[in-house]
Amino acid sequence: MTQYDLAIVGGGILGLAHALAAQRAGKSVIVLERHSQCIGASIRNFGFVTVTGQSRDRIWPHAKRSREIWAEIAPKAGIGVAHRGAVIAAQRPEAEALIEAFLDTDMAEGCTRITPDQAHEKIPALDPNAIGAALYSPHELRVESREAVPALARYLESLGVVFRYNCAVQAVDTPRIETSQGPIKASQVVVCPGDDATSLFAERLQPRQIEICKLHMLRLRPKTPFRMEAALLSDLSMIRYHGFADLPEAAALQSALAQTQPVQLANGVHLIVVQSGDGSLVVGDSHHYGASADPFQPAAIDTLITDEFDALMSCDYEIAERWTGTYASAPGSVYFIDAPDPATRVVMVTSGCGASTAFSIAEETLAGLG
Numbered sequence: 001m002t003q004y005d006l007a008i009v010g011g012g013i014l015g016l017a018h019a020l021a022a023q024r025a026g027k028s029v030i031v032l033e034r035h036s037q038c039i040g041a042s043i044r045n046f047g048f049v050t051v052t053g054q055s056r057d058r059i060w061p062h063a064k065r066s067r068e069i070w071a072e073i074a075p076k077a078g079i080g081v082a083h084r085g086a087v088i089a090a091q092r093p094e095a096e097a098l099i100e101a102f103l104d105t106d107m108a109e110g111c112t113r114i115t116p117d118q119a120h121e122k123i124p125a126l127d128p129n130a131i132g133a134a135l136y137s138p139h140e141l142r143v144e145s146r147e148a149v150p151a152l153a154r155y156l157e158s159l160g161v162v163f164r165y166n167c168a169v170q171a172v173d174t175p176r177i178e179t180s181q182g183p184i185k186a187s188q189v190v191v192c193p194g195d196d197a198t199s200l201f202a203e204r205l206q207p208r209q210i211e212i213c214k215l216h217m218l219r220l221r222p223k224t225p226f227r228m229e230a231a232l233l234s235d236l237s238m239i240r241y242h243g244f245a246d247l248p249e250a251a252a253l254q255s256a257l258a259q260t261q262p263v264q265l266a267n268g269v270h271l272i273v274v275q276s277g278d279g280s281l282v283v284g285d286s287h288h289y290g291a292s293a294d295p296f297q298p299a300a301i302d303t304l305i306t307d308e309f310d311a312l313m314s315c316d317y318e319i320a321e322r323w324t325g326t327y328a329s330a331p332g333s334v335y336f337i338d339a340p341d342p343a344t345r346v347v348m349v350t351s352g353c354g355a356s357t358a359f360s361i362a363e364e365t366l367a368g369l370g
C-alpha cells in the first residue's frame with residue numbers, strides 16, 4: 001500500500017488549499033472526496049474573494065494572504081478572474097456615515113469614497129439615483145467557482161497530487177484511513193469536511209454547536225448586456241461584514257434597516273452581485289440556520305433578493321438559475337483547526353468566508369503540523 005505524507009479528506013476549496021500548501025512543502029499528497037467531483041459550498045458560492053469589510057482580527061489577515069495566493073495561482077491553473085474590486089453602495093445616510101467611519105480606520109487601506117456617478121461608471125446598470133455615495137475597494141477578486149475549483153484540482157494533479165473521487169472516508173486513525181475504496185496510509189491527515197460535523201470526529205465536534213446555514217442564490221441574465229468592473233454590495237451587506245458592523249456607526253444603520261427592511265433582516269438577506277464571463281450575474285443571498293438544511297427554495301425568499309437587486313440596478317433580466325448552498329456555522333467561531341492527535345487536524349470554516357480565507361488557513365494548519 002502506498003503511504004502518503006499527507007491525506008486530505010474533502011475536495012472543496014479548503015481541502016484543495018491544504019493540498020497546495022502541502023505540495024509546496026514537498027509532501028506527497030492524496031485528496032479523498034466522497035462525490036465524483038466537488039459539489040459543496042465551494043462551487044455554489046459567489047467566487048467572491050472578499051477582503052475589505054472582513055472581521056479585522058480574525059478574517060482580514062487571512063483574506064489578504066489568500067487573495068495574494070488566488071492572484072498568483074489563477075493564471076497558472078487557468079482560472080479566469082472575471083473582475084476585481086468591490087463597490088459598496090450606500091443607499092441611506094446612515095450607510096454613508098458608516099463608510100466615512102470605515103475610511104478613518106486602517107482597514108480602509110487602498111479604499112476610496114466615490115460618487116454615485118463614479119459607481120455607475122464601474123457598474124453601468126447601477127442606478128446613480130439609488131445611492132448617496134459608495135466605497136470602492138480595489139482588493140477583491142471574482143472567480144467562477146464551478147470552473148475554478150475543478151481547474152485548481154487539475155492544476156494540483158499536474159503537480160503530482162493524487163485525487164481519489166467517489167471515495168468516502170469512514171474513519172481516521174492516523175496513519176490508517178478507512179475508506180469506501182479500502183484502507184489508505186498517510187503520516188498526517190487533514191479533514192476538511194465542509195459542513196459535515198456528524199461523521200468524522202463527530203464526538204469532538206459536538207460541543208462546538210455547529211449548525212448548517214442555508215443560502216439562496218440566483219443567476220440573472222440581463223436583457224441588455226453590460227460589463228461590471230467590480231462586485232456590488234448594498235446597505236444590508238454592511239451590517240453582515242464585521243469590519244463594518246463592529247464600528248459604532250453601524251448601530252444607526254442597523255436600526256434604520258430594522259425599521260425599513262425587517263423581512264430582509266429576518267431572512268438574513270443582503271445583496272452581492274458579481275458577473276460571469278458570459279455577462280450573467282450571480283446574485284444573492286439569504287441565511288437560514290438549523291441542525292440541517294431543508295431541501296426547499298421558497299420563491300418568496302428569492303423575491304426578497306431580487307427586490308434588493310431592483311432597488312439598486314436599472315436592468316431587465318430573466319432568472320436563468322436558482323440554487324441553494326450550505327456552510328457550517330458555529331457561535332463565536334469563524335474557523336477552527338482542531339487537533340485530535342499530533343498528526344491529525346480537523347479544519348472547518350464556520351462563517352461563510354472559505355473562498356476568501358482557505359489558502360491562508362491551510363498555511364496555518366501546515367505550519368502547526370510541521
Ligand SMILES: Cc1cc2nc3c(=O)[nH]c(=O)nc-3n(C[C@H](O)[C@H](O)[C@H](O)COP(=O)(O)OP(=O)(O)OC[C@H]3O[C@@H](n4cnc5c(N)ncnc54)[C@H](O)[C@@H]3O)c2cc1C
Pocket residue numbers: 009010011012013014015032033034035037038039040041042043044045046047048049050167168169170192193194195196199200215216217285324325326327348349351352353354355356357
Ligand atoms: C451560497 C454560498 C455563497 C458563498 N459565498 C462566498 C463568497 O462569495 N466568498 C467566500 O469567501 N465564501 C463564500 N461562501 C463560503 C464558502 O463557499 C465556504 O466557506 C467554503 O466553500 C468551504 O469550503 P470547504 O472545502 O470547507 O467545504 P465544501 O466545499 O463543502 O467541501 C467539503 C468537501 O468535503 C467532502 N467530504 C466531507 N466529508 C467527507 C468524507 N467523510 N469523505 C470524503 N469526502 C468528504 C464533501 O463531499 C465536500 O466536497 C459561500 C457559501 C455558500 C454556500
